[in-house]
Amino acid sequence: AQKVTQAQTEISVVEKEDVTLDCVYETRDTTYYLFWYKQPPSGELVFLIRRNSFDEQNEISGRYSWNFQKSTSSFNFTITASQVVDSAVYFCALSENTGNQFYFGTGTSLTVIP
Amino acid sequence: SAVISQKPSRDICQRGTSLTIQCQVDSQVTMMFWYRQQPGQSLTLIATANQGSEATYESGFVIDKFPISRPNLTFSTLTVSNMSPEDSSIYLCSVVETGVYNEQFFGPGTRLTVL
Numbered sequence: 534a535q536k537v538t539q540a541q542t543e544i545s546v547v548e549k550e551d552v553t554l555d556c557v558y559e560t561r562d563t564t565y566y567l568f569w570y571k572q573p574p575s576g577e578l579v580f581l582i583r584r585n586s587f588d589e590q591n592e593i594s595g596r597y598s599w600n601f602q603k604s605t606s607s608f609n610f611t612i613t614a615s616q617v618v619d620s621a622v623y624f625c626a627l628s629e630n631t632g633n634q635f636y637f638g639t640g641t642s643l644t645v646i647p
Numbered sequence: 648s649a650v651i652s653q654k655p656s657r658d659i660c661q662r663g664t665s666l667t668i669q670c671q672v673d674s675q676v677t678m679m680f681w682y683r684q685q686p687g688q689s690l691t692l693i694a695t696a697n698q699g700s701e702a703t704y705e706s707g708f709v710i711d712k713f714p715i716s717r718p719n720l721t722f723s724t725l726t727v728s729n730m731s732p733e734d735s736s737i738y739l740c741s742v743v744e745t746g747v748y749n750e751q752f753f754g755p756g757t758r759l760t761v762l
Binding site (some may be wrong): 576580635 | 679680681688689692730737739741750751752753754755758
């Protein structure tokens with residue numbers, strides 16, 4: 534079974550629109566960590582955020598915000614006022630307390646149209 | 648955060664040859680990993696590179712095809728052996744810094760094309 538599901542394969546938005554990228558996870562651990570990474574066309578993976586399972590506070594960093602809902606096992610990522618530079622593939626990932634493996638979703642390819 | 652470099656950044660290789668990818672970290676880390684990202688796909692863990700012992704491979708990956716070395720806490724190599732076009736991927740090295748939170752950092756990747 535897929536531990537991290539990103540149902541949106543591709544999203545296109547017009548510049549300045551808001552966009553939300555969905556992430557649903559599955560784990561039996563009570564302690565776990567959730568991540569979002571950005572992979573621009575150049576290929577490197579850029580760490581965006583980490584959230585542990587005990588901290589359900591939503592976080593805002595500039596135009597980025599994250600909504601962590603344990604009740605629905607979701608960790609969604611919203612970009613406000615999108616820009617062309619936001620065009621990239623975004624990966625959600627889960628790290629469980631047992632073991633060191635990171636489980637990645639299949640990624641959402643975001644295209645921001647000028 | 649750890650700074651990770653990889654060599655080469657990209658290569659084009661002939662079928663049947665082998666390529667060794669190097670991963671260098673600017674600090675000592677306990678955990679180092681190798682991932683493969685096939686075109687348009689997500690990341691798949693190949694193996695955990697263990698310092699001083701054999702790497703731990705994930706299902707579907709074997710040592711004969713992907714031998715890994717980790718001679719110390721800052722360096723690892725991954726060899727892609729007897730390459731075929733199906734091996735064309737981005738290969739990424741990553742490290743985990745374990746503290747209050749687990750945090751994983753990735754190298755810039757090696758983009759491999761096999762003809």
